[in-house]
Structures are given as C-alpha cells and as structure tokens.
Amino acid sequence: MKMVSLIALxxxxxxxxxxxxxxxxxxxxPTGSDLPPLPAAAPVAPAAQPSAQAVDPASAAPxxxxxxxxxxxxxxxxxxxxxxxxxxxATVHTYSLQELGAQSALTMRGAAPLQGLQFGIPAxxxxxxxxxxxxxxxSPNLQPDNSAVTITLNEQYIGTLRPDPTHxxxxxxxxxxxxxxxxxxxxxxxxxxSGSKGCADPTNGLQWASVSEHSQLxxxxxxxxxxxxxxxxxxxxxxxxxxxxxxxxFVLAQTFDPEVLKASGIIASWFGQQTDFxxxxxxxxxxxxxxxxxxxxxxxxxxxxxxxxxxxxxxxxMEVANPSDPNGTVLLVTGRDRDEVITASKGxxxxxxxxxxxxxxxxxxxxxxxxxxxxxxxxxxxSRPVRLGELVPxxxxxxxxxxxxxxxxxxxxxxxxxxxxxxPYKLNVRFRAPDGPILDVAxxxxxxxxxxTYLQSYSLREQSSVVDQLLRRVGVGTQNAGVEQHTLTIPPxxxxxxxxxxxxxxxxxxxQPGCRPGPSLIHMSVDPDSxxxxxNAYHITRMPNLAYMASAGYPFTTYADLSRSAVVLPDHxxxxxxxAYLDLMGFMGATTWYPVSGVDxxxxxxxxxxxxxxxxxxxTLSNSADVSALLAxxxxxxxxxxxxxxLRSTLSGVWNIFQxxxxxxxxxxxxxxxxxxxGGVGAMVEAESPLASGRTVLALLxxxxxxxxxxxxxxxxxxxxAKVQGDLVLAHGDxxxxxxxxxxxxxxxxxxxxxxxxxxxxxxxxxxxxxxxGCLLVVAVLVRALFRHAMFRRRQLQEERQxx
Numbered sequence: 061m062k063m064v065s066l067i068a069l070x071x072x073x074x075x076x077x078x079x080x081x082x083x084x085x086x087x088x089x090p091t092g093s094d095l096p097p098l099p100a101a102a103p104v105a106p107a108a109q110p111s112a113q114a115v116d117p118a119s120a121a122p123x124x125x126x127x128x129x130x131x132x133x134x135x136x137x138x139x140x141x142x143x144x145x146x147x148x149x150a151t152v153h154t155y156s157l158q159e160l161g162a163q164s165a166l167t168m169r170g171a172a173p174l175q176g177l178q179f180g181i182p183a184x185x186x187x188x189x190x191x192x193x194x195x196x197x198x199s200p201n202l203q204p205d206n207s208a209v210t211i212t213l214n215e216q217y218i219g220t221l222r223p224d225p226t227h228x229x230x231x232x233x234x235x236x237x238x239x240x241x242x243x244x245x246x247x248x249x250x251x252x253x254s255g256s257k258g259c260a261d262p263t264n265g266l267q268w269a270s271v272s273e274h275s276q277l278x279x280x281x282x283x284x285x286x287x288x289x290x291x292x293x294x295x296x297x298x299x300x301x302x303x304x305x306x307x308x309x310f311v312l313a314q315t316f317d318p319e320v321l322k323a324s325g326i327i328a329s330w331f332g333q334q335t336d337f338x339x340x341x342x343x344x345x346x347x348x349x350x351x352x353x354x355x356x357x358x359x360x361x362x363x364x365x366x367x368x369x370x371x372x373x374x375x376x377x378m379e380v381a382n383p384s385d386p387n388g389t390v391l392l393v394t395g396r397d398r399d400e401v402i403t404a405s406k407g408x409x410x411x412x413x414x415x416x417x418x419x420x421x422x423x424x425x426x427x428x429x430x431x432x433x434x435x436x437x438x439x440x441x442x443s444r445p446v447r448l449g450e451l452v453p454x455x456x457x458x459x460x461x462x463x464x465x466x467x468x469x470x471x472x473x474x475x476x477x478x479x480x481x482x483x484p485y486k487l488n489v490r491f492r493a494p495d496g497p498i499l500d501v502a503x504x505x506x507x508x509x510x511x512x513t514y515l516q517s518y519s520l521r522e523q524s525s526v527v528d529q530l531l532r533r534v535g536v537g538t539q540n541a542g543v544e545q546h547t548l549t550i551p552p553x554x555x556x557x558x559x560x561x562x563x564x565x566x567x568x569x570x571x572q573p574g575c576r577p578g579p580s581l582i583h584m585s586v587d588p589d590s591x592x593x594x595x596n597a598y599h600i601t602r603m604p605n606l607a608y609m610a611s612a613g614y615p616f617t618t619y620a621d622l623s624r625s626a627v628v629l630p631d632h633x634x635x636x637x638x639x640a641y642l643d644l645m646g647f648m649g650a651t652t653w654y655p656v657s658g659v660d661x662x663x664x665x666x667x668x669x670x671x672x673x674x675x676x677x678x679x680t681l682s683n684s685a686d687v688s689a690l691l692a693x694x695x696x697x698x699x700x701x702x703x704x705x706x707l708r709s710t711l712s713g714v715w716n717i718f719q720x721x722x723x724x725x726x727x728x729x730x731x732x733x734x735x736x737x738x739g740g741v742g743a744m745v746e747a748e749s750p751l752a753s754g755r756t757v758l759a760l761l762x763x764x765x766x767x768x769x770x771x772x773x774x775x776x777x778x779x780x781x782a783k784v785q786g787d788l789v790l791a792h793g794d795x796x797x798x799x800x801x802x803x804x805x806x807x808x809x810x811x812x813x814x815x816x817x818x819x820x821x822x823x824x825x826x827x828x829x830x831x832x833x834g835c836l837l838v839v840a841v842l843v844r845a846l847f848r849h850a851m852f853r854r855r856q857l858q859e860e861r862q863x864x
Contacts, residue, residue, distance in 0.1 A: 161179070176250065193235075207254050311347065348366055457585050475556045504519065636680070679761050733788065737763045740770065746787050
C-alpha cells in the first residue's frame with residue numbers, strides 16, 4: 061500500500077513542479093497572517109558527513125541507515141494522508157537562509173568543510189515542489205577540476221557548485237529539489253572539497269567557499285487532512301520541528317472567572333514548556349476564530365454556541381473541527397463545573413504522555429505532589445556534580461573536522477546562588493582527540509568558555525611522562541587512553557539564569573613527508589562524563605532585581621508549580637489583560653518545564669487571602685489605588701495613570717547607598733522618574749511586599765493593552781534580557797530604561813556560619829563600622845585590664861608600706 065502511495069505522490073509532485081515556482085524570480089514573501097506556520101530555525105551544528113560526495117547525481121543514492129528508513133516511512137505516511145487534497149490550495153513560501161537561521165554567510169574551509177542548517181516542515185503540510193536559489197563566492201585559488209561544494213538535503217544529492225577562478229562570485233543558481241526528500245525535520249548541508257597546486261593544506265586560508273545568507277529556499281505546500289488525535293498534542297497547535305514563535309488562540313466565555321483562568325494558565329504553561337525558547341503568544345477571544353486552530357476552556361454549559369452543547373459526564377478533553385474551517389481544530393477543555401475544568405487541564409499538563417489516539421478523553425482526577433524549593437525540572441541540581449551528558453545528547457558533544465565549530469551545552473540554574481567569599485564553581489572537562497601522528501599537538505587546542513566569555517585553553521594531547529609511556533607499553537593504565545582531563549573554575553558572577561557552556565576545538569594537521577595527504581575528516585568530542593559542580597552554592601540574594609525575573613522568573617519559579625505565588629488581576633479583566641496573563645504563564649512554563657498548577661488568581665480586594673505569597677500584578681491602571689497600595693515599599697507611586705517617584709526623606713538616599721554601595725557604580729539611573737503610562741509605554745516595577753517580609757511584588761503596568769503585552773514579550777526575548785535591571789524598567793517597544801531607587805531586602809537563607817560573610821559581602825561601610833566597634837571593644841578591654849592591674853599594684857604597695 062505504501063509503495064502505491066509513493067508512486068502516486070511522485071506523479072503528483074512531478075506535475076506540481078510546473079506551478080508558481082518555475083520562475084527564477086523570487087516568490088512573494090508570505091506574511092504570518094495569511095499562511096500556516098512554516099520553518100524558521102536557528103542554526104545548528106552541521107549534520108553528519110553526507111554519504112555521497114561525488115558530483116554525479118547517480119552516485120547520490122539514498123542512505124540505507126535507520127534514519128533514512130524512518131524518514132522514508134514518514135514521507136510515505138504523509139503521502140497516504142494526502143489523498144483527496146486538491147492543488148488549488150497550494151501555497152508558495154520563500155525563505156532566505158538568514159530566515160532559516162544563518163547569522164551570516166556560510167563559509168567553508170579545508171579545516172571546516174561542512175556547513176549546514178536545520179529547519180522543519182509542519183506535520184499538517186505536504187511539500188509538492190521546492191527550489192534552492194544560491195549565490196556566493198569561491199576562492200580564485202581553487203582548481204576547478206578537483207574543487208567543489210556539494211549540496212545535499214537529508215543526505216540526498218541536490219547539486220554541485222564549481223569554482224571559476226576568473227569569476228569568484230557566482231549566482232543566483234537554481235536547483236530543483238525533489239519533494240520526496242523533505243521530512244518533518246530537514247538538514248540542508250553544504251560540503252566543501254578543495255584542491256590547489258602543490259600540497260593540500262586544510263588550514264590554508266586561501267582555500268574557501270562561501271554561500272550567501274541571502275540565498276533562498278522556495279517551497280510549495282498543500283495542507284493535509286487534519287488528524288484529530290489527543291495523543292498528537294501539542295500538534296496541530298505547535299510542531300516541535302518548526303522553530304518559530306507560536307501563536308495559539310484561546311477562547312474564554314468567562315474571562316473574569318478565577319477557576320477558568322487557573323485552568324487556562326495550566327494549559328498555557330504546558331504549551332510554554334513544549335515551545336521552550338521559541339516563545340508562545342496566546343491571544344484571547346470570546347468567539348471561535350474563523351480560520352485555524354483554537355483552544356476553548358470553560359464549563360460545558362458556557363461554551364460558545366457555535367460548538368453546540370457537548371455532552372460531558374466529567375472532566376473532558378475533546379478535539380473537534382472548527383465550525384468555520386474544516387482544516388482547523390478546536391481543543392475543548394471542559395467539565396460540568398469549574399473544578400472539573402481544572403482537572404481536565406491537568407490531564408494535559410500532567411498526563412500528556414497517556415493521551416489516547418482518539419479525539420476524546422474523560423480525565424480522571426490527578427493528584428500532583430507538592431514541589432520542593434529550587435527543584436524545577438529545567439534547573440540543574442546544586443546538590444551534586446551534573447554530567448554534561450544529562451544536559452544534552454551525546455551527539456551535541458561531538459564534532460567533525462579540524463575546526464568543527466562551537467559545541468554548546470545550555471543549562472539553567474536559579475540566579476540566587478551565593479558562595480562563601482565568592483568561591484568559584486568547578487568544571488571537570490574530559491575530551492578526546494585522534495590518536496596517532498595526525499595532529500600538530502603544539503598548535504592544536506580546546507578553548508572552553510561560558511556565556512561567550514573565555515575561560516581556559518588546553519592542548520589536545522599533553523606530553524606523557526616516562527612512567528606513563530612505560531605503563532602503556534606493558535598494557536597497564538590504558539583504561540582512559542586518549543582521554544584528556546582537566547579541572548577549571550568558573551567565577552560565580554559568570555553564572556546566571558540561562559547559561560551556556562561552549563567548547564571550541566581548533567586542531568592543526570601534522571605535515572606529512574612527501575606531500576602525503578592526511579585524513580580529510582577527523583572526529584573530536586567532549587566526554588559526556590564531564591561534570592559541572594555547583595554544590596558549594598547556597599540560595600540567597602538581595603532584591604529587588606528584575607534581571608532575575610527576566611533570566612529565570614525568579615523569585616516566583618523557586619517553586620516550579622508557582623505554589624508560593626499569586627496573580628492579581630482586575631475584577632473584570634478584558635481580553636488583553638487575560639492574554640498577558642496567559643503569555644506570562646507560558647513564560648513560566650518555558651522557564652521551569654513544569655505546569656503552574658499551584659498559582660492562585662485573585663482580585664485586588666482579595667489580596668489578603670494570599671498575603672504570604674509572592675504577587676504578580678497585571679493592570680491597565682483602571683484602578684491605580686489598588687496598585688499603589690501593593691507598591692507601598694517601592695520608591696515609585698502610581699496615580700492618575702502616571703508613574704512618579706514617591707516622597708523620600710533626606711537620609712533615604714544615604715541609607716540606600718549604605719545597603720548597596722555597588723549601586724553607585726552601576727549603570728542604572730537613581731534619578732527622578734515622571735512618566736505617563738500610555739501610548740504603548742509600560743512599566744515593570746518590583747519591590748518587597750507590604751503584606752509579608754521577604755516576599756516580592758512584581759507589577760506589570762500600562763494604560764493600554766499594547767504596552768502590557770510588550771512587557772510580557774520582553775521577558776521572553778533573550779536580546780532584551782541584559783537591559784532588564786534594577787527595580788523599574790520603562791519599556792516602549794524595544795527601547796528599555798532601567799532604574800534602581802527602592803530599598804533592598806533579602807530573599808533566602810544561609811547556614812549560621814555563613815551569616816557574617818553574607819552580611820559583610822560587598823559592604824565596606826559595614827566592615828568599617830564593625831572594625832571601629834571591634835577597636836573600641838579591644839581598647840575598652842585593655843583599659844579595664846590595665847586599670848585592674850594598676851589597682852592591684854597599688855594595693856600591693858600599700859601593704860608593703862604598712863608592713864615596713
């Protein structure tokens with residue numbers, strides 16, 4: 061059956077190639093509003109070396125490995141699902157390599173001959189035709205007869221670029237791509253083979269080839285019939301192979317209902333966990349959108365009339381067709397009452413692995429164990445050394461070529477870490493390089509860094525001692541042969557919420573006598589048993605610090621389920637405020653990888669019910685008095701839609717410097733603030749809660765929905781995280797200004813023996829005061845001792861006189 065479907069697809073795809081992309085002119089660039097989501101991926105490490113390097117298309121037969129077999133099965137499955145789909149709905153998409161993730165031109169050299177990009181095709185789309193239009197340049201020093209760039213897609217041959225020494229620049233050149241080559245996750249590779257006069261030297265900088273980031277990939281797709289199966293979630297709302305920001309509409313009949321909002325927040329945080337770094341936006345409507353997919357949350361009797369009145373007997377999950385769009389899917393999260401709606405939402409948040417291959421499921425009650433502090437699944441443990449193999453797949457630690465590019469290991473940690481006297485963390489690095497006379501050890505090394513900051517370099521092969529050489533000859537001590545091991549330190553200030561270890565191999569080939577070529581491709585890797593150790597850290601920090609919120613959602617994510625946090629909303633929030641709330645819950649889920657099942661939703665007049673919790677306030681300033689009361693410990697006040705500095709005593713500035721002397725040297729602005737929160741301007745304010753010491757109030761404020769939505773989006777944008785600082789951030793689009801004026805307070809605890817170090821840390825005034833007090837005490841003790849000694853001598857003299 062699959063073979064018949066494959067033949068039918070080939071016939072269909074051949075006919076489709078005479079459609080819109082036959083012209084060499086670039087197709088119209090689609091906009092996000094009139095097209096289904098399509099690929100936009102970040103660059104990844106180049107894929108494995110293609111099996112076919114020859115320029116003859118006949119030699120580029122499909123690989124016979126397991127990966128190729130699974131790709132073929134995926135293509136056949138898509139072919140079967142395409143039955144009955146017409147070509148009148150075909151859509152042409154044009155993407156530059158830059159939009160697919162290339163930061164700049166893809167440059168290949170002899171030491172790094174492979175460059176690639178990874179991108180995805182949504183599972184509900186089928187590629188019918190495609191074309192690659194490339195331009196770039198090749199070194200005039202290359203020989204045309206033995207130099208080329210081979211282009212492959214998923215290890216299938218696409219075409220070859222040949223150098224022309226008289227015309228180094230080339231393109232645009234077009235290559236038709238057989239649509240059968242596309243799968244859900246695709247690898248587009250450019251493999252460089254160089255040749256020149258004399259001996260070939262992979263490190264020769266004169267041998268290179270470059271493919272412009274403005275080269276284009278044109279794809280024509282048609283939609284596949286929808287498959288409404290709960291087991292496919294998060295599809296069709298989100299496809300993990302497509303790396304772009306996701307938009308998932310929510311439909312809420314009662315937007316002011318705290319229970320329905322809590323259920324919606326659980327679902328939003330689960331989708332945030334799935335989308336992770338890509339980001340997700342949840343626009344809120346009261347009716348079902350005319351096209352596309354949507355999620356409807358509410359009691360069965362209150363669902364939109366367009367869905368009818370589905371019969372439910374308890375917590376229920378259900379996928380149905382969009383009443384206005386047969387290709388759209390509506391996910392219903394419902395029940396007979398609000399408690400059952402929350403239970404149904406937990407069926408997605410905590411039971412997604414058990415969802416059935418069906419469009420409907422009755423959800424059983426789910427007991428969720430309470431979370432412990434700092435145990436978010438996305439945060440690495442601070443109680444033990446953590447293997448790098450626990451953080452990334454082994455393949456992410458391996459590289460090919462003499463300079464395989466940066467091997468990255470992302471990790472997350474709570475930003476409130478503190479060590480005694482700033483003692484550094486330990487990174488144990490183990491790595492492997494080729495044995496034998498291949499590399500010039502004197503010029504080959506591994507560079508280690510963190511967050512784009514250099515740490516240390518190590519030679520790929522340390523000189524062995526005489527004893528080690530003798531042991532190897534007799535077959536002793538060879539268990540870790542070929543593995544180099546080093547321990548380096550990481551200063552605590554280099555580690556914050558979102559971090560990335562970086563390893564860069566730079567190997568130089570060893571010159572061979574008689575111009576004999578060495579190996580064209582070598583393998584090097586960082587051992588997955590390498591470890592990072594943060595076990596000497598404790599959880600304590602000074603607040604307010606909005607940088608912690610932007611990098612890790614701190615302090616709210618201290619408990620991954622947000623069980624020590626509450627969200628304060630207006631009595632009757634509109635769709636904009638609810639959308640901002642859902643976006644924020646999506647951000648929390650992406651930060652912790654855990655649904656926010658413990659968060660409470662309250663209005664301003666019920667804040668006393670959650671007085672012992674950290675508070676997040678979302679407001680469009682319709683009732684600024686309620687917001688001002690919660691910011692009583694802040695240096696700022698809200699009145700009449702304006703934010704301004706509160707009244708301060710003359711000594712308040714001096715006291716703030718005494719608390720935080722480093723603020724004098726910071727880039728924040730302890731100046732007077734006076735601004736109107738309208739016209740897209742928003743304010744993010746953080747301060748100690750007036751209801752409980754050591755608790756935090758975070759207020760996201762704007763007079764309009766645009767400014768409020770922009771504040772939440774800023775938190776998920778890595779490019780803006782460095783600009784989020786202090787206790788106040790004013791935002792207008794991407795224009796951010798940070799301020800610090802509010803009093804500091806402490807969040808967290810340390811052992812008793814560490815309290816003096818914490819109290820004196822970065823506080824020279826306190827050290828001076830303690831020193832002066834210590835000197836006075838010493839002087840007082842000495843004076844008393846000398847006085848007592850003088851009195852003793854006086855009595856002795858008097859007794860001697862009396863005796864005489």
